[in-house]
Amino acid sequence: MRDRGKQSDAPAPDSPWSEIVPGLWMGGHEYTGRSGQPEFAVVRDEFDLVLTLLRLPGHGPDPGVEHHVWPIPDGPLDGTQLAGVMRLARTADEARDAGRRVLVRCYHGYNRSGLVVAHALIRAGSTAEDAIRLIRSRRSPWALHNALFVDYLHTGLDTARLLEELAE
Numbered sequence: 395m396r397d398r399g400k401q402s403d404a405p406a407p408d409s410p411w412s413e414i415v416p417g418l419w420m421g422g423h424e425y426t427g428r429s430g431q432p433e434f435a436v437v438r439d440e441f442d443l444v445l446t447l448l449r450l451p452g453h454g455p456d457p458g459v460e461h462h463v464w465p466i467p468d469g470p471l472d473g474t475q476l477a478g479v480m481r482l483a484r485t486a487d488e489a490r491d492a493g494r495r496v497l498v499r500c501y502h503g504y505n506r507s508g509l510v511v512a513h514a515l516i517r518a519g520s521t522a523e524d525a526i527r528l529i530r531s532r533r534s535p536w537a538l539h540n541a542l543f544v545d546y547l548h549t550g551l552d553t554a555r556l557l558e559e560l561a562e
Contacts, residue, residue: 404536407502410435412533417490420511420533422503423450435499442494445482447506468505468540473559480551483513490514508538512547522547 410433411421419441427433437444437454444455446463455461462485464478471479486496498514500506508529515525526544529537538544546554 404502404504404539406432407504407534407536411497411499411503414511414529414532415490415515417493417495418486418511418514419495419497420503420507420529420537421497421499422501422507423448423453423499424502437497437499440495441497443485443489443496445486445496445498445507445510447482447498447500447510466506468500470542471546471558473555473562476546476551476555476558479510480513480555482510483517483551486510486514487517502536503533504537505540505543508533509543509546512538513551516547516550522550 406424406426407422408426410425411419413419421435423435424432425435434453436452437456437459439456439459441455441459443460444462446461447466449463449465462482464482466475466479482498486498489496498507498510512522512525512529515528516522520528526538526547
């Protein structure tokens with residue numbers, strides 16, 4: 395399994411964020427700018443709701459923008475962390491249904507944000523495979539390259555959470 399950890403073989407995305415379905419965006423804190431050099435993705439007021447899975451100081455959003463932070467690793471998650479992912483996915487789903495623009499972000503906008511966005515899409519009726527395929531086509535082929543997160547999605551986060559809690 396490849397996961398981000400400290401270093402990754404995954405290249406930075408070409409954009410700070412990508413719209414996966416209308417109103418639901420996936421992004422990160424760093425991307426490759428037009429110059430080919432890394433640039434910081436700083437959120438101002440482009441979104442009504444920002445859900446952050448890895449917080450870096452100075453990356454926004456602006457005051458007044460609703461912001462939820464739930465830091466999780468890009469690796470195995472315990473039951474509490476999975477419950478938080480499910481809660482963020484529900485929050486994203488409800489906000490999008492209300493016509494709000496939602497950004498879910500992590501470091502590059504590949505794995506942690508992909509897990510939340512995929513679960514929101516599954517909640518809205520997609521299969522896990524369709525959600526993963528859509529995210530990879532809209533964000534990057536590198537999206538959800540963490541095989542464990544793909545396994546969580548195929549298993550179902552409710553089931554994965556119960557299994558993790560039994561193991562704890």
